[in-house]
Amino acid sequence: MGLFDKVWHLPLNWFGLKHIPAVPIQLAGLLDTILKRNERAKEALRARHSLTNLYTIDGQTATGEQFLYGPSEKLMALSLEHPEQFAMSWPNFEGVFARYAHLIRDYAATLTDPEEATRQFWPFFAEHGTAYNLLILRQVGTADLARLQSLFAPFWPRNELARGKLFFIDMSIFTDVPSGTLDGFTRFTPATVTLLEQNPDTKALKPFAVRVSGQDDAGAQIFVKGQATPSAWLYALQAARTSLTVYGIWLGHVYHWHIVTAAMQMTMYNTFRRRHPVYQLLAPQSNYLFQFDELLLLVWNAIAPPTSVTTRCGILHLLDRFAEGRDYFADDPTTTLQTYGLVEADFTRDKPWDLYPAAQRLLQLFSYTQSYVEAFVTNTYATDQAVAEDRHLHVWMRKSGHRHGGNIRGLPVLNSRAALTRVLTSMIYRITAHGISRMMPSVHPALTFLGNAPPCLQIDAIPSPQATLTTGELLAYLPKTGTIGSMMNFGTTFAFTTPYVPFVPEVDNQPDPAADLFFPGGPDDPRNAALVAYRQALMEFINAYSPDYPTIGQWPRNIEL
Numbered sequence: 001m002g003l004f005d006k007v008w009h010l011p012l013n014w015f016g017l018k019h020i021p022a023v024p025i026q027l028a029g030l031l032d033t034i035l036k037r038n039e040r041a042k043e044a045l046r047a048r049h050s051l052t053n054l055y056t057i058d059g060q061t062a063t064g065e066q067f068l069y070g071p072s073e074k075l076m077a078l079s080l081e082h083p084e085q086f087a088m089s090w091p092n093f094e095g096v097f098a099r100y101a102h103l104i105r106d107y108a109a110t111l112t113d114p115e116e117a118t119r120q121f122w123p124f125f126a127e128h129g130t131a132y133n134l135l136i137l138r139q140v141g142t143a144d145l146a147r148l149q150s151l152f153a154p155f156w157p158r159n160e161l162a163r164g165k166l167f168f169i170d171m172s173i174f175t176d177v178p179s180g181t182l183d184g185f186t187r188f189t190p191a192t193v194t195l196l197e198q199n200p201d202t203k204a205l206k207p208f209a210v211r212v213s214g215q216d217d218a219g220a221q222i223f224v225k226g227q228a229t230p231s232a233w234l235y236a237l238q239a240a241r242t243s244l245t246v247y248g249i250w251l252g253h254v255y256h257w258h259i260v261t262a263a264m265q266m267t268m269y270n271t272f273r274r275r276h277p278v279y280q281l282l283a284p285q286s287n288y289l290f291q292f293d294e295l296l297l298l299v300w301n302a303i304a305p306p307t308s309v310t311t312r313c314g315i316l317h318l319l320d321r322f323a324e325g326r327d328y329f330a331d332d333p334t335t336t337l338q339t340y341g342l343v344e345a346d347f348t349r350d351k352p353w354d355l356y357p358a359a360q361r362l363l364q365l366f367s368y369t370q371s372y373v374e375a376f377v378t379n380t381y382a383t384d385q386a387v388a389e390d391r392h393l394h395v396w397m398r399k400s401g402h403r404h405g406g407n408i409r410g411l412p413v414l415n416s417r418a419a420l421t422r423v424l425t426s427m428i429y430r431i432t433a434h435g436i437s438r439m440m441p442s443v444h445p446a447l448t449f450l451g452n453a454p455p456c457l458q459i460d461a462i463p464s465p466q467a468t469l470t471t472g473e474l475l476a477y478l479p480k481t482g483t484i485g486s487m488m489n490f491g492t493t494f495a496f497t498t499p500y501v502p503f504v505p506e507v508d509n510q511p512d513p514a515a516d517l518f519f520p521g522g523p524d525d526p527r528n529a530a531l532v533a534y535r536q537a538l539m540e541f542i543n544a545y546s547p548d549y550p551t552i553g554q555w556p557r558n559i560e561l
Helices: 026-048 065-069 085-089 093-109 114-128 142-151 159-164 170-175 230-269 277-285 289-296 312-322 333-339 357-380 383-386 391-403 417-438 471-478 480-493 526-545
Strands: 056-057 060-063 165-170 180-182 185-187 191-198 205-213 222-226
Touching: 026 093, 026 289, 056 085, 060 065, 060 222, 060 526, 065 085, 065 480, 085 480, 093 114, 093 185, 093 289, 114 205, 114 230, 114 357, 142 191, 159 165, 159 526, 165 170, 165 230, 170 191, 170 230, 170 312, 185 230, 191 230, 222 230, 230 277, 230 289, 230 312, 230 391, 230 471, 277 357, 277 391, 277 417, 333 357, 357 526, 383 417, 417 480
Parallel strands: none
Antiparallel strands: 056 060, 165 191, 180 185, 191 205, 205 222
């Protein structure tokens, strides 16, 4: 490999960032990515220009597009006055607003009705957290008790432990994140820890206590349902929703699916020749990601979601903090659920994991990927010894784990077919699972009604649990009109545009899973047969996941902008 063929990476360790996997640099495709991004932005304008519904805020009547995008800066600086106004982000394009208008009342109730807000809290993230990779729920174990008791002192739910199972969601990592300011407005990610109880009969999960704090745990308050005022409890649940959304954007999605994957792709390109079977397996799904991550860092505030992480240094530090002590396989959904003490029986009513649909879907995608990879490995390496004797595999692992290479911890010695299958399954799963973020149900309508999933709070003062807030005062904490526009500018770029390369190839504008095969043996190669089966499984998945928009071609082959 020549000097100019090698994929380089940012020298992050020079700046004290010792835990984050490598962030590759490949300038050759950056201009093409910029041009593609501009074309995609133009394509997304179809949805933006269809935000024609009228709203009145602060005595000013305008269309959703005018409130979210201007041209008047005054219109973009307003807090909403009614929860229902969060639906102004829903376009009339492709009938989105009309199709989902019936949901507005339920979504708005989470900002006015404490009982509805409590009931809807966990089911919302369990159902709609797939694109954000929100596998964040943990069962309280003996190792967690001392810390949680300390965090929630003097309150501790001793009686709750006797009635049902106790779970928690820990977003305390955001104590390391300062409030940001952009365009004169605060962006705040609260650090939250939420306690939830599972009803032993219905298996329903409900939050009953939320601890909210700022940077370095400043201003910490404990909100307990029934002890806090109803409006303060509504604030606490919105604070928790905000921290879960920010986690989902940067840690659930970007860290798991962008950062680790890009580092592994970098070392793959720097190790294998094009004739190597592992290269033939990985390369078709390894385009565009380097340039996407580069562009995001280069023009951060122009395209990044409007979270409190307002600088490229801020996101790198957050990712480095999250990566500390984290190994490669910790990101697999099977590992995550086991580590967090979650068992299938607790989240199953009729079908496995149907009470945690986000986990159910990610486990399905992981299983499809594992079957594909097992067929590849079995038909490429006849024995464990054949794997052990492939020196390129060992070089790849060494480069991937080296602190001046991929800087990824926990990679195994590839001395068996099982070990190789595990590494490749984890890597390909990340790329494939990322594709769900481009599907319509992943973006509209739930996540774009930002009262459900705020990317930031716009006031960083934490109220007392005994505070009484009007609905207007509560909405002032939540995203303003321009902030909603910034989030929609990011989301609609994916939901209303077509991928560069679809996962399932198309012939004459129709999906054809048997086209564009990866391996040289043609249709008779069992590895190509496994690839076709993988595509067919994904087609069935898409049709089940998105029956109203069963667009097979919307799922990308690669991680792309």
